Amino acid sequence: MKYRRLGKTDIRVSVIGIGTWQFGGEWGKMFEQAEVDAMLQKAAELGVNLIDTAECYGDHLSEKLVGRAVKGQREKWIIATKFGHRFKPNFERDNLFEPAQVQEQIEQSLRLLKTDYIDLYQFHSGTDEMFDTPGLWKMLEKQVKTGKVRHLGISISSKLENTYQVDKSSEVGAEAIQVVYNRIERKPEGPTFESCIRQDLGVLARVPLASGFLSGKYNKNAKFTGGDVRSVRQDNEVAKFIEEVEKVKSEVPQGTPMAQWALAWCLRHPAVTCVIPGCKTVEQVESNAMAADLPDIRDDHPQAV
Numbered sequence: 001m002k003y004r005r006l007g008k009t010d011i012r013v014s015v016i017g018i019g020t021w022q023f024g025g026e027w028g029k030m031f032e033q034a035e036v037d038a039m040l041q042k043a044a045e046l047g048v049n050l051i052d053t054a055e056c057y058g059d060h061l062s063e064k065l066v067g068r069a070v071k072g073q074r075e076k077w078i079i080a081t082k083f084g085h086r087f088k089p090n091f092e093r094d095n096l097f098e099p100a101q102v103q104e105q106i107e108q109s110l111r112l113l114k115t116d117y118i119d120l121y122q123f124h125s126g127t128d129e130m131f132d133t134p135g136l137w138k139m140l141e142k143q144v145k146t147g148k149v150r151h152l153g154i155s156i157s158s159k160l161e162n163t164y165q166v167d168k169s170s171e172v173g174a175e176a177i178q179v180v181y182n183r184i185e186r187k188p189e190g191p192t193f194e195s196c197i198r199q200d201l202g203v204l205a206r207v208p209l210a211s212g213f214l215s216g217k218y219n220k221n222a223k224f225t226g227g228d229v230r231s232v233r234q235d236n237e238v239a240k241f242i243e244e245v246e247k248v249k250s251e252v253p254q255g256t257p258m259a260q261w262a263l264a265w266c267l268r269h270p271a272v273t274c275v276i277p278g279c280k281t282v283e284q285v286e287s288n289a290m291a292a293d294l295p296d297i298r299d300d301h302p303q304a305v
Contacts, residue, residue, distance in 0.1 A: 001015070001046060001047025002014070002297060002304070003305050004202075004303040004304055004305060005304075006202035006303070007199075008175050013202075014274060014292070015292050016277075017275065018040070018048060018052065018276065018278075020057060023057060024062045033068055039279055042285045044076055049078050050077075051066055051078070053113075055087075060112050063113050066079070070114070078119045079115065080119060081109050082155055084124040084126050097126055099139040103139060117147055117148055120151050120152075121140070121149040121151070121153065128160070128162075131165050152172070153204075154169060154174045163191045166195045170199045178203075180205075181203075181206070181208065183248050183251075183262055183265050184213070184241065188271075193269065193272075203273050204273065205276065209259055210245070210262075213245050214259060256294065259288070259291075260287060263275050264294040267296075267298070270301060
C-alpha cells in the first residue's frame with residue numbers, strides 16, 4: 001500500500017480507501033454485520049486505513065455498521081463522515097444545514113461510529129446557499145477546538161458547475177474536498193483541481209469506477225433492480241456509460257483488470273490524494289487494494305509520504 005498526506009493535515013492516508021454508500025442499502029443489497037466486519041478486516045490487513053461514510057447512507061445505517069466493525073481498533077482507521085441530510089426512501093434526502101441540526105448530526109455520528117472524534121467531517125453535497133448558512137462554519141470550528149472533529153472537508157455535489165466552495169475552502173477551515181472523478185467523468189480537471197493544488201487541499205476521488213461501469217463487466221443490456229441507485233438512470237444514460245467504457249478499454253494494459261487500472265488512473269493526477277471505491281465482497285476489497293501496486297501510480301506525487 002502507498003500513502004499520501006491529506007492536504008495540509010498531518011493525516012497519512014492510504015491511496016486506496018473504502019467508500020461505504022453501499023452499506024446503507026441503496027446499491028441492491030443489504031449487508032449483515034459479519035460481511036462488513038470481514039471486508040474492513042481484510043482492508044486493514046492490506047494497509048487500507050481510510051473509511052468514508054455519511055449520515056444519510058441509510059438512516060445512519062452505514063455509520064452504525066462501520067462503528068461496530070472498527071470497535072476496539074479505532075486507532076487503525078481514518079474515519080471520514082458527512083453532514084447535511086436526513087435519509088428518506090427512494091433515494092431522496094431532506095436538507096439539514098442549520099448549525100443546531102448539524103450539531104445533532106455530529107453527536108449521532110459519534111455515538112454510532114463508537115468514537116470520541118471524527119477525523120474528517122465533510123459538508124455533504126449542498127448548494128452554495130447551504131454552504132453559506134449563517135453560523136455553520138463557526139459552529140464547526142468550535143467542534144474542531146473541542147476535539148470532536150479533527151479536520152473539516154467539503155464533499156462537492158456533482159451537480160455544481162463552479163468552484164465557489166472549493167475556492168472558499170481555506171477561508172472556512174476546510175482542508176480536503178471530495179469530488180466525483182474517474183476516467184469517464186473528468187469535470188474536476190481544470191479550475192477545481194488547480195484550486196486544490198494552490199490551496200494544498202486533500203482530494204478524495206469518489207465514484208472512481210463510474211458506479212461500477214469501469215469494472216468492464218456490464219454490457220449495453222445491463223439492468224439494475226429497484227433497490228439499486230443505478231436503477232434510476234435512464235436506459236440511454238446507461239448505454240452512454242457503456243459506450244464510453246468501450247472507448248477506453250484500449251487504454252488498459254493487457255493482463256491488468258480494468259477496475260484496478262481505473263483506480264490507478266485517478267491516482268496519477270497530482271491533485272488526487274486517494275480513491276474511495278465501494279465494495280460488496282472481500283474479493284473486491286482485495287482487488288481494489290492491489291491497484292496501489294500498479295506502476296501508473298506516481299511515486300513523486302506532491303503528497304507522497
